[in-house]
Amino acid sequence: MPITITHFETRDLRFPTSLSGDGTDAMNTDCDYSAAYIILYTSSPDLVGQGLTFTIGRGNDIVCSAIKEVANRLIGKEVESLFENMGAAWDYLVADSQLRWIGPEKGVIHIATGAVDNALWDLFAKSRKKPLWKLIVDMSPEEFVKATTFRYITDVITPEEAIEMLKAKEASKKEREEKVRELGYPAYITSAGWLGYSDEKVVRLTKEAIAAGFNHFKMKVGANREDDLRRGKLIRSLIDDPQYLPAGKKPGDPNSPELKGKNAGPTGSVLMIDANQVWDVQPAIDYVKYLEPIKPWFIEEPTAPDDILGHAAIRKALKPYGIGVATGEHAHNRMVFKQLLQADAIDVCQIDSCRLAGVSEVLSVLLMAAKFGVPVCPHAGGIGLCEYTIHLSLIDYVVVSGSMERNALEFVYHLHEHFLHPCSLNSHARYNVPNHPDEGYSIEIRKSTIAEFEYPNGSYWVQAKANK
Amino acid sequence: MPITITHFETRDLRFPTSLSGDGTDAMNTDCDYSAAYIILYTSSPDLVGQGLTFTIGRGNDIVCSAIKEVANRLIGKEVESLFENMGAAWDYLVADSQLRWIGPEKGVIHIATGAVDNALWDLFAKSRKKPLWKLIVDMSPEEFVKATTFRYITDVITPEEAIEMLKAKEASKKEREEKVRELGYPAYITSAGWLGYSDEKVVRLTKEAIAAGFNHFKMKVGANREDDLRRGKLIRSLIDDPQYLPAGKKPGDPNSPELKGKNAGPTGSVLMIDANQVWDVQPAIDYVKYLEPIKPWFIEEPTAPDDILGHAAIRKALKPYGIGVATGEHAHNRMVFKQLLQADAIDVCQIDSCRLAGVSEVLSVLLMAAKFGVPVCPHAGGIGLCEYTIHLSLIDYVVVSGSMERNALEFVYHLHEHFLHPCSLNSHARYNVPNHPDEGYSIEIRKSTIAEFEYPNGSYWVQAKANK
Numbered sequence: 001m002p003i004t005i006t007h008f009e010t011r012d013l014r015f016p017t018s019l020s021g022d023g024t025d026a027m028n029t030d031c032d033y034s035a036a037y038i039i040l041y042t043s044s045p046d047l048v049g050q051g052l053t054f055t056i057g058r059g060n061d062i063v064c065s066a067i068k069e070v071a072n073r074l075i076g077k078e079v080e081s082l083f084e085n086m087g088a089a090w091d092y093l094v095a096d097s098q099l100r101w102i103g104p105e106k107g108v109i110h111i112a113t114g115a116v117d118n119a120l121w122d123l124f125a126k127s128r129k130k131p132l133w134k135l136i137v138d139m140s141p142e143e144f145v146k147a148t149t150f151r152y153i154t155d156v157i158t159p160e161e162a163i164e165m166l167k168a169k170e171a172s173k174k175e176r177e178e179k180v181r182e183l184g185y186p187a188y189i190t191s192a193g194w195l196g197y198s199d200e201k202v203v204r205l206t207k208e209a210i211a212a213g214f215n216h217f218k219m220k221v222g223a224n225r226e227d228d229l230r231r232g233k234l235i236r237s238l239i240d241d242p243q244y245l246p247a248g249k250k251p252g253d254p255n256s257p258e259l260k261g262k263n264a265g266p267t268g269s270v271l272m273i274d275a276n277q278v279w280d281v282q283p284a285i286d287y288v289k290y291l292e293p294i295k296p297w298f299i300e301e302p303t304a305p306d307d308i309l310g311h312a313a314i315r316k317a318l319k320p321y322g323i324g325v326a327t328g329e330h331a332h333n334r335m336v337f338k339q340l341l342q343a344d345a346i347d348v349c350q351i352d353s354c355r356l357a358g359v360s361e362v363l364s365v366l367l368m369a370a371k372f373g374v375p376v377c378p379h380a381g382g383i384g385l386c387e388y389t390i391h392l393s394l395i396d397y398v399v400v401s402g403s404m405e406r407n408a409l410e411f412v413y414h415l416h417e418h419f420l421h422p423c424s425l426n427s428h429a430r431y432n433v434p435n436h437p438d439e440g441y442s443i444e445i446r447k448s449t450i451a452e453f454e455y456p457n458g459s460y461w462v463q464a465k466a467n468k
Numbered sequence: 469m470p471i472t473i474t475h476f477e478t479r480d481l482r483f484p485t486s487l488s489g490d491g492t493d494a495m496n497t498d499c500d501y502s503a504a505y506i507i508l509y510t511s512s513p514d515l516v517g518q519g520l521t522f523t524i525g526r527g528n529d530i531v532c533s534a535i536k537e538v539a540n541r542l543i544g545k546e547v548e549s550l551f552e553n554m555g556a557a558w559d560y561l562v563a564d565s566q567l568r569w570i571g572p573e574k575g576v577i578h579i580a581t582g583a584v585d586n587a588l589w590d591l592f593a594k595s596r597k598k599p600l601w602k603l604i605v606d607m608s609p610e611e612f613v614k615a616t617t618f619r620y621i622t623d624v625i626t627p628e629e630a631i632e633m634l635k636a637k638e639a640s641k642k643e644r645e646e647k648v649r650e651l652g653y654p655a656y657i658t659s660a661g662w663l664g665y666s667d668e669k670v671v672r673l674t675k676e677a678i679a680a681g682f683n684h685f686k687m688k689v690g691a692n693r694e695d696d697l698r699r700g701k702l703i704r705s706l707i708d709d710p711q712y713l714p715a716g717k718k719p720g721d722p723n724s725p726e727l728k729g730k731n732a733g734p735t736g737s738v739l740m741i742d743a744n745q746v747w748d749v750q751p752a753i754d755y756v757k758y759l760e761p762i763k764p765w766f767i768e769e770p771t772a773p774d775d776i777l778g779h780a781a782i783r784k785a786l787k788p789y790g791i792g793v794a795t796g797e798h799a800h801n802r803m804v805f806k807q808l809l810q811a812d813a814i815d816v817c818q819i820d821s822c823r824l825a826g827v828s829e830v831l832s833v834l835l836m837a838a839k840f841g842v843p844v845c846p847h848a849g850g851i852g853l854c855e856y857t858i859h860l861s862l863i864d865y866v867v868v869s870g871s872m873e874r875n876a877l878e879f880v881y882h883l884h885e886h887f888l889h890p891c892s893l894n895s896h897a898r899y900n901v902p903n904h905p906d907e908g909y910s911i912e913i914r915k916s917t918i919a920e921f922e923y924p925n926g927s928y929w930v931q932a933k934a935n936k
Binding site (some may be wrong): 027029030031032055056057058059061062063065066069092096097098099100101102103104105106107108109110111143153154155209277280281282303304305306307308309311330332333335336338339342343359 | 477495496498499500523524525526527529530531533534537565566567568569570571573574575576577578579589619620621622623735745748749750771772773774775776777778781798800801803804807810811871
């Protein structure tokens with residue numbers, strides 16, 4: 001009997017991060033990090049898939065409702081015929097003739113599709129007893145391309161062209177896999193620089209991050225430019241000071257491939273700034289110019305995420321100041337990334353693992369970014385995003401771009417304890433390579449977490465309500 | 469005591485249009501036209517506002533859930549302070565720090581905001597005993613601009629510039645109001661050309677439309693190019709034939725301001741085609757070139773609605789063939805329209821009254837389109853869209869663009885009977901001007917309709933289930 005998808009459940013999980021100021025920035029002032037979580041069951045009791053989409057609180061229930069509508073489309077399907085053509089499975093998931101209207105391919109219905117597609121990929125990887133990244137890097141170029149969606153992007157990349165690109169990297173992929181297993185994948189840290197933190201807390205966390213081995217640091221900006229300049233100078237004074245380097249660590253070379261063009265300071269440290277979409281185009285340019293003394297590598301999300309031409313204008317205006325532009329965590333589908341690349345609007349491509357509708361759409365963006373030579377540095381943090389994105393960066397490095405020199409994958413310390421297979425860093429503050437045969441896409445949440453943080457009836461929320 | 473917003477109700481209304489093939493096109497193959505409907509109550513029993521967002525079936529409940537989240541933000545607010553600054557009210561509605569994430573400003577949460585903002589405007593208009601369009605055209609330029617949102621578009625238009633534009637049109641606005649009251653507002657018809665209809669039905673409906681006075685006709689394309697060419701020739705053979713003109717109607721002059729550049733045939737009839745996003749960029753170009761013999765004025769939605777640069781490429785490629793490009797019914801916010809205009813991607817700007825998040829955002833797009841000299845021809849049809857959009861076209865004509873020569877507002881015959889103040893056409897197939905002091909935004913739905921078509925417990929749906 002072929003294995004089929006029989007049923008699913010969704011869980012509205014919310015974590016009270018607003019209480020600590022974690023995750024605060026100029027736009028998102030009181031986030032409760034949340035997961036709209038799905039468990040996909042099959043006719044085989046041993047084969048269960050998990051997926052989630054990240055939100056920041058209110059509306060997480062709406063996303064759960066949308067997940068139900070999308071996941072319903074999988075009931076009764078044979079898993080092997082889905083796995084055989086994951087690109088077609090993705091096209092099918094987004095193609096409901098009525099649900100399409102409330103997107104299309106954007107917002108609630110698209111991020112819900114992300115949770116479902118990711119759960120399906122999780123199932124696929126587990127069925128093959130491989131972590132997701134390994135499942136994909138072991139594919140032939142033809143299999144990879146079949147698993148990717150190309151609709152609406154063939155003016156920039158065709159399946160045939162993608163196969164050629166992947167073939168060119170095939171001979172050396174084993175070597176890269178070994179290298180990244182040994183070295184780990186480069187990371188940067190955001191945990192130190194939230195707007196909601198006091199200067200004291202920022203100093204303490206920055207010193208800890210330096211001690212942990214980080215050399216890329218991101219700071220939130222956009223509420224007040226004098227404050228940002230002051231805080232930026234404070235962070236730079238710490239990360240540029242050799243005295244805080246961990247014992248035995250040598251300063252990085254600003255002319256090395258890893259650091260060139262990133263405005264690295266004397267210790268080889270890089271600062272990035274993130275405005276979370278607070279500005280119009282000209283105000284973005286003016287504000288970031290004012291922050292030129294702290295020499296950021298890039299400004300992230302300077303304006304509305306839909307404004308491709310706005311990002312292009314900002315990038316052009318900031319180029320003489322040596323400051324780049326990054327965006328993508330709110331770029332809602334592959335067509336937005338296509339245009340960001342076509343319009344020369346970004347220096348760094350920040351895909352999101354569940355803003356895009358899951359792995360099949362991510363693969364299409366990895367291919368386009370590689371074609372344009374733009375490094376992919378996924379958005380992570382939130383809840384589960386670090387667990388997800390290490391897989392995506394490994395796929396990018398091992399078989400797509402073939403490079404991890406310019407890349408840095410976001411890392412945030414919060415909420416990893418809720419996962420059965422949490423991501424981890426090595427002693428050089430680089431991501432370890434997920435390696436458990438049963439971890440799939442590494443997104444399974446502990447039962448105890450669900451019991452505590454399911455909203456509104458988990459024990460934490462019941463208690464919080466009682467204490468009000 | 470100041471009047472406040474006290475509570476609201478939402479209604480999931482669905483109409484079984486899939487049974488008749490109404491509304492079918494190459495992408496949307498089985499629409500059940502639906503409305504996510506809200507009734508806003510105030511502390512004054514005489515002051516009640518209505519709004520809706522249009523969907524095509526499944527997912528309408530998800531939109532209703534999102535409407536609840538957005539409308540909750542209005543509870544307890546004083547209506548006069550909202551009315552005093554509707555631009556600020558709009559900014560407030562889209563700015564929930566947690567809900568923003570599941571957009572931002574797109575998809576479910578944005579179209580839900582459209583229903584709520586429209587209900588608020590409906591309330592405003594009713595409180596002043598004017599239909600919505602009249603409320604707005606009677607505003608001073610300063611009041612108009614205060615009611616508009618400018619966030620993220622100031623690189624293209626500032627409030628100051630908008631005031632200047634509106635002032636330039638002020639002296640003549642009375643004259644235009646009188647003219648349109650007398651002549652009505654130009655319309656085009658889509659009802660004849662749905663893909664789901666047989667050739668016989670298309671012939672009958674086209675003849676009826678010609679007899680009713682229409683001279684702009686839209687046909688759905690994209691499923692099969694040979695069929696489209698054949699059907700297009702069939703429609704052209706009818707609309708180009710003087711014998712079908714109503715008694716006493718003279719053929720239009722293809723060189724008149726109304727028809728110039730629209731590929732009008734010998735009787736002054738114009739044909740438009742609509743692909744509802746089915747193609748990638750190059751296939752769109754190839755397909756539409758093939759349809760050149762039927763001489764369409766424009767191709768509507770040739771590709772993904774997010775693909776601004778793709779639309780620009782298609783427009784450039786079709787220009788030598790004299791075929792224009794129109795889009796907008798799925799352009800999800802003002803930033804998309806801003807870029808469509810900046811990139812010279814469209815000949816016709818098709819705003820949607822509830823895909824955009826209500827009147828305040830629509831006003832910003834009207835201003836930008838007028839600045840770029842691109843005519844606004846709103847998307848209508850569905851359910852309630854004709855009722856809504858006649859107001860928007862009147863605002864555009866009387867105080868913003870000052871022109872209705874190039875414009876044609878979509879008209880579809882379906883579902884008007886469900887409204888208390890349905891839109892109507894005059895004997896020249898032009899929209900009549902809404903004129904009832906209590907009709908507000910003309911979107912109030914009859915109680916009997918709610919009892920019949922509320923999903924899933926209205927009498928129609930209960931019966932349909934029983935008959936299954």
